[in-house]
Amino acid sequence: MGEVEFVGGDGWISDDSSFYGDEDSKQQLEQISTQCNVSQKNNLNTLIEKSKTRSKKMEQLELSHPGQGRHDSWHLFESAEEFVKRVPPLTTSIQICDWIWVHKPNLNPHGAMSAPSNEMRLMSCGQELLASSIAKRSEIKSGKVKQMVTKQLNVEAKLLEQQITDLAVEMNVLHGKWMLFPEVDAVTRVWRVIVDAVINGKLGPTAKVAPDDGTNKARLICIYTNDFRDKEDVLRVLRQLVSLGVVNPQRNIYYKTDVNTILGIYGGTASNYGLQASLYSSQKMLADAQVHQSNATASSQAGPHFKKRKISS
Structure with missing residues (x-):
C-alpha cells in the first residue's frame, strides 16, 4: 500500500483568517456559551437537590413486615x-x-400505622350479639305457625349476620x-x-x-x-x-372471615345462629365471575340498542 499524501494547508487557512468568525460572531458565541454554562449549573443544582430529597425520603422508608426476626416467620431476603x-x-x-x-x-x-384492630372488644361485643340472637331464636321457635317461625328465624339470622359485619368494620377486624x-x-x-x-x-x-x-x-x-x-x-x-x-377449580375450597373465627362460628356451631361458617365458596365465586364476564362480553358485542320511535301519521 502506497504512502498516503496529505494536502498541505498553505494558502487555505492563515494565522490572520477569521476561523471563529468576525467580532460580532465571536461575541454572540461567547454569550451563548455563558448562558449554557449557567443553565448547566442550574440543572446540576436541581439534580443535586432532587437527589437529596429522594435520599431523605428513602431514609424515612424501610422494608419490613410484622414477623421479622421471629423464628416461626419468614425473614426478609430469605428465599x-x-x-x-x-x-x-x-x-x-x-x-x-x-x-x-x-x-x-x-x-x-x-x-405510619394502619388503624389498630380491637379483637378483645370485638369478642366481648360479639358474644353479646350471639347470646341475644340465641334467646331471640328460642322465643321465635315457641311460635305455633311453622311457616311464620321459619320466616322469622331467617330474618333474625340476616340481622345477626349484618350486625356481625358492622361490628367487624367498627373494630377494624376485616381480614x-x-x-x-x-x-x-x-x-x-x-x-x-x-x-x-x-x-x-x-x-x-x-x-x-x-x-x-x-x-x-x-x-x-x-x-x-x-x-x-x-x-x-x-x-x-x-x-x-x-x-x-x-x-383445583373443580373442587370447593372456602373463604372464612376472621371475625367468625374469633367468635367461634365454625361448621358445627354456625347453624345454631342460622349462619354459614364461611363467607364464600370457590366454585360459586368462579362461576359467578364467569357469568358476569360472559354477560359483559355479550353486551359489548351487541353494541348500543336504540328504541324505534313510532311516527304518528
Whole structure:
C-alpha cells in the first residue's frame, strides 16, 4: 500500500483568517456559551437537590413486615426454599409454634400505622350479639305457625349476620382467608409455592400453615386478604391460587372471615345462629365471575340498542 499524501494547508487557512468568525460572531458565541454554562449549573443544582430529597425520603422508608426476626416467620431476603428448610411444616412441632407464617414485605413510612384492630372488644361485643340472637331464636321457635317461625328465624339470622359485619368494620377486624387442606405428603410443596407467591406480592398480605400436631391429618393453610368485603381482591387471590396449581377449580375450597373465627362460628356451631361458617365458596365465586364476564362480553358485542320511535301519521 502506497504512502498516503496529505494536502498541505498553505494558502487555505492563515494565522490572520477569521476561523471563529468576525467580532460580532465571536461575541454572540461567547454569550451563548455563558448562558449554557449557567443553565448547566442550574440543572446540576436541581439534580443535586432532587437527589437529596429522594435520599431523605428513602431514609424515612424501610422494608419490613410484622414477623421479622421471629423464628416461626419468614425473614426478609430469605428465599422461599431457605425458609421452608429452616422451618419445615412437615416436621416442625406444634410445641414450638402454633403456626408458621409468611408476610408480604412492605415499604412503610416510619411511624405510619394502619388503624389498630380491637379483637378483645370485638369478642366481648360479639358474644353479646350471639347470646341475644340465641334467646331471640328460642322465643321465635315457641311460635305455633311453622311457616311464620321459619320466616322469622331467617330474618333474625340476616340481622345477626349484618350486625356481625358492622361490628367487624367498627373494630377494624376485616381480614379473611382462603383455606387449603393439603395432605401431609403434599404440604411442603404447597406451602413453598404459597410462600414464594406471598413474598413476591402475588397473593395477599400474609399466609400461615399449621405445624406438625403428631397426627397424619391434612394440614390447614390460610391465605389472607385485607378486607373480606373486597370481592374483587378475594376473587383475584382465588384465581391466582388456581393459576399456581394449588387449587383445583373443580373442587370447593372456602373463604372464612376472621371475625367468625374469633367468635367461634365454625361448621358445627354456625347453624345454631342460622349462619354459614364461611363467607364464600370457590366454585360459586368462579362461576359467578364467569357469568358476569360472559354477560359483559355479550353486551359489548351487541353494541348500543336504540328504541324505534313510532311516527304518528
